Amino acid sequence: xxxxxxxxxxxxxxxxxxxxxxxxxxxxxxxxxxxxxxxxxxxxxxxxxxxxxxxxxxxxxxxxxxxxxxxxxxxxxxxxxxxxxxxxxxxxxxxxxxxxxxxxxxxxxxxxxxxxxxxxxxxxxxxxxxxxxxxxxxxxxxxxxxxxxxxxxxxxxxxxxxxxxxxxxxxxxxxxxxxxxxxxxxxxxxxxxxxxxxxxxxxxxxxxxxxxxxxxxxxxxxxxxxxxxxxxxxxxxxxxxxxxxxxxxxxxxxxxxxxxxxxxxxxxxxxxxxxxxxxxxxxxxxxxxxxxxxxxxxxxxxxxxxxxxxxxxxxxxxxxxxxxx
Amino acid sequence: xxxxxxxxxxxxxxxxxxxxxxxxxxxxxxxxxxxxxxxxxxxxxxxxxxxxxxxxxxxxxxxxxxxxxxxxxxxxxxxxxxxxxxxxxxxxxxxxxxxxxxxxxxxxxxxxxxxxxxxxxxxxxxxxxxxxxxxxxxxxxxxxxxxxxxxxxxxxxxxxxxxxxxxxxxxxxxxxxxxxxxxxxxxxxxxxxxxxxxxxxxxxxxxxxxxxxxxxxxxxxxxxxxxxxxxxxxxxxxxxxxxxxxxxxxxxxxxxxxxxxxxxxxx
Numbered sequence: 001x002x003x004x005x006x007x008x009x010x011x012x013x014x015x016x017x018x019x020x021x022x023x024x025x026x027x028x029x030x031x032x033x034x035x036x037x038x039x040x041x042x043x044x045x046x047x048x049x050x051x052x053x054x055x056x057x058x059x060x061x062x063x064x065x066x067x068x069x070x071x072x073x074x075x076x077x078x079x080x081x082x083x084x085x086x087x088x089x090x091x092x093x094x095x096x097x098x099x100x101x102x103x104x105x106x107x108x109x110x111x112x113x114x115x116x117x118x119x120x121x122x123x124x125x126x127x128x129x130x131x132x133x134x135x136x137x138x139x140x141x142x143x144x145x146x147x148x149x150x151x152x153x154x155x156x157x158x159x160x161x162x163x164x165x166x167x168x169x170x171x172x173x174x175x176x177x178x179x180x181x182x183x184x185x186x187x188x189x190x191x192x193x194x195x196x197x198x199x200x201x202x203x204x205x206x207x208x209x210x211x212x213x214x215x216x217x218x219x220x221x222x223x224x225x226x227x228x229x230x231x232x233x234x235x236x237x238x239x240x241x242x243x244x245x246x247x248x249x250x251x252x253x254x255x256x257x258x259x260x261x262x263x264x265x266x267x268x269x270x271x272x273x274x275x276x277x278x279x280x281x282x283x284x285x286x287x288x289x290x291x292x293x294x295x296x297x298x299x300x301x302x303x304x305x306x307x308x309x310x311x312x313x314x315x316x317x318x319x320x321x322x323x324x325x
Numbered sequence: 326x327x328x329x330x331x332x333x334x335x336x337x338x339x340x341x342x343x344x345x346x347x348x349x350x351x352x353x354x355x356x357x358x359x360x361x362x363x364x365x366x367x368x369x370x371x372x373x374x375x376x377x378x379x380x381x382x383x384x385x386x387x388x389x390x391x392x393x394x395x396x397x398x399x400x401x402x403x404x405x406x407x408x409x410x411x412x413x414x415x416x417x418x419x420x421x422x423x424x425x426x427x428x429x430x431x432x433x434x435x436x437x438x439x440x441x442x443x444x445x446x447x448x449x450x451x452x453x454x455x456x457x458x459x460x461x462x463x464x465x466x467x468x469x470x471x472x473x474x475x476x477x478x479x480x481x482x483x484x485x486x487x488x489x490x491x492x493x494x495x496x497x498x499x500x501x502x503x504x505x506x507x508x509x510x511x512x513x514x515x516x517x518x519x520x521x522x523x524x525x526x527x528x529x530x531x532x533x534x535x536x537x538x539x540x541x542x543x544x545x546x547x548x549x550x551x552x553x554x555x556x557x558x559x560x561x562x563x564x565x566x567x568x569x570x571x572x573x574x575x576x577x578x579x580x581x582x583x584x585x586x587x588x589x590x591x592x
């Protein structure tokens with residue numbers, strides 16, 4: 001159980017002044033600005049959840065994760081995870097968590113992956129039998145057998161990510177933090193990583209908290225999402241809730257027999273016109289495609305109508321827009 | 326303890342890979358040793374023979390300096406650790422159930438020992454077989470040799486504890502360049518790497534006794550060649566231990582404080 005209450009984090013950023021004179025001035029007097037990365041954020045996460053943590057760049061996602069991992073100390077507010085305060089009980093607390101930061105590496109760069117794993121075994125004091133069985137399972141599920149004896153620096157990005165995931169799970173953590181785990185991966189690797197995350201959540205009951213910019217990650221994995229923007233909590237609920245809220249948003253592409261000028265339709269927003277094809281958007285609740293076509297055919301010669309639901313990506317960007325971030 | 330042992334092992338083995346660098350090091354150390362000896366011999370030939378530091382003692386002192394060069398050199402720029410601090414990879418060190426001070430100490434020590442292991446034997450052999458008073462002499466006595474070994478071990482730990490202070494400072498400056506240059510220069514001046522301390526003015530020798538640097542290596546070498554009485558060596562070993570404890574304590578507290586205040590921004 002993870003409880004976050006009124007979490008606030010401020011960073012002090014020193015201002016650099018422009019030009020040579022500014023630099024000289026800076027030697028004697030520094031100006032600081034306070035940046036509020038997190039502003040009164042509260043939420044709860046239950047055991048066994050897979051939570052997607054979303055927000056535009058610089059919203060405070062990584063900061064939250066780092067506070068929950070015990071790396072950063074918040075300016076104010078509370079965070080209790082399994083009855084511990086991460087940054088106060090750091091050394092005890094981190095035994096129960098696994099962490100993967102997509103853009104950094106936790107394995108040793110210049111040694112074979114398996115050596116790193118053995119080192120982690122000693123660091124986390126994993127008993128021999130547990131380590132063996134866990135390594136076997138992870139090697140099998142992540143397809144590591146061929147790459148485990150190669151130094152990390154010689155692996156591709158996808159292979160590296162798989163090793164990082166394995167490394168973060170050797171000690172059987174209860175909570176797994178993933179900060180952009182699929183960043184830079186190709187389609188196949190992404191699918192593999194997703195499948196694996198799902199599997200460990202289901203079979204081992206590990207709580208997973210992940211941040212990502214890839215909406216497919218969210219769609220494939222999470223049952224709950226938390227959205228923040230400019231450091232503030234914007235949404236906290238199930239994925240279906242969001243989908244439901246925006247389910248009436250549709251894009252409609254109409255192909256006419258000949259070229260018409262921009263057509264005005266009541267309740268529809270004109271988007272673009274490419275020759276005989278015109279595109280519209282609508283949020284109408286009682287939209288029925290059959291009626292729509294019949295109505296349209298009375299005035300124009302229609303060849304084809306395509307209706308698409310709004311994608312998650314668009315939903316999220318729409319939400320960001322509505323919430324003003 | 327097991328974790329530290331494994332960490333030591335992995336860093337030790339890993340550093341052993343760099344054989345070409347070691348070979349180049351061996352040549353450099355040998356050449357520098359010879360040059361220094363020739364240089365100081367020229368002063369001795371002018372009749373400027375200091376008390377308590379004969380030409381043979383000077384020669385042995387220089388060779389010991391060269392043999393244990395990598396064990397005692399002032400700054401050890403560890404790219405891994407610099408990267409942790411400058412780029413924020415320290416995140417990962419902080420999510421491990423391990424004391425970061427111990428982790429760093431272990432890493433730095435393993436790499437130094439590994440580098441020393443690769444180099445010291447060839448230079449030692451060369452220094453011993455050199456003829457005509459140019460070679461490394463035997464220790465002054467068995468007791469001197471024993472105390473020399475003790476000083477050697479404590480000194481090698483002391484330099485690591487001083488290095489970690491430099492890394493603690495890096496948390497504040499966010500750059501490795503300035504700190505390491507300053508420490509390297511001051512260290513080399515005050516620990517006898519530039520000029521063996523027995524050849525420096527009396528007031529300077531009195532001054533360096535109050536600084537930690539000479540307890541890293543100078544004491545060790547002077548114990549070997551017996552340029553200070555054995556009883557003084559023994560007393561100064563006490564000071565050496567005190568400096569080690571002091572720096573370990575300060576490093577621990579400072580690092581702990583830094584970790585509390587550390588800010589890692591961005592993804």
